[in-house]
Amino acid sequence: MGAVMKVKVWRGREDGGFQSYEVPREESQTVLDVVTYIQRRLDPTLAYRYACRVGMCGSCAMTVNGVARWTCRTHVSRVVKGDTLEVAPLSNMPVIKDLAVDMAEFFDKWARAKGRFAGAETRRDEFARVEPKSPARREADAGIECIGCGVCYASCDVVTWRPDFLGPAALNRAWTLVNDARDVERRERLAAVAGDAGCHACHTQGSCTERCPKQLEPTRAISGLKRLVAKAARRGEL
């Protein structure tokens, strides 16, 4: 291709700024290729995260031209504006350095939403029989493929406005568990995800669903939680 594009990359922490680099265009070039080119050829002090390069691990998410994306699965040709590209760290998470953010709070919220499976059976019990076509299992299956990349969380305005909001990923996880027939902490989980740090804070704007690279629907999961929580409240279980 031979052309060169101008890439603005965030450097420093929250009080940092954009620095420009010139990177040659290649065919089938991904944004991760661009960032890697800068780090290997132009500026070895650039910090960023990636592992698998093929959309399996969820560690390379960044804000590309204002939108949170997996950089490994984003072709430059799809997002470049003219000949410029802007790469920034994910929103709603503290910046550690350059393009790497601190995801501790993001994952702590999974724990706060009781995102851990709690079973009652042991290895000596029979396998649980779960009907794959049952409505509950279908709901769980629809959300189970989340790999925790943080794109939905970075895209959520409610997280920006209410920093204690659990966020779409943690609530999606809770939704898959309340639909798991083997789980025994449904009631505690519903209490954990209710309230204005939980599902009730969601305004159903749908940015999470719009941007999820795995086409999951956290908005749907959160609506489901609202319904179940309302039922639990009516029964006095909260």
Add this chain to the structure above:
Amino acid sequence: MTSAAREARLWYWQRMSAMVLALCVLVHIATIVYAVRGGLTAAEILSRTRGSIAFGAFYVIFLLACAVHVPIGLAAILEEWFSLPRRAARVVSGVFAAIMLGFGLAALEGVVFA
């Protein structure tokens, strides 16, 4: 009541009132479109609304649904956009809803019962 239970109830009431509002807004707009055919005068409106129990009852329901729906959403906006503490947001939105309800009922009194 736990905070979770309170939020769940508020959500429930906002949703129920939204259903009532959806219906009321449709009736309200359809009535407007029907009523303005060929111009509209104050006398013409009043001749229809004065003493009409059906008109009065419909707008009382409409108003009550607003009074339930508005403060719940407004409190969230005040908290999120203006960083008001929860209690303050609830108080401000409650007062706003009460004023709105008062003005609404006064207006209704004017066009139906005066």
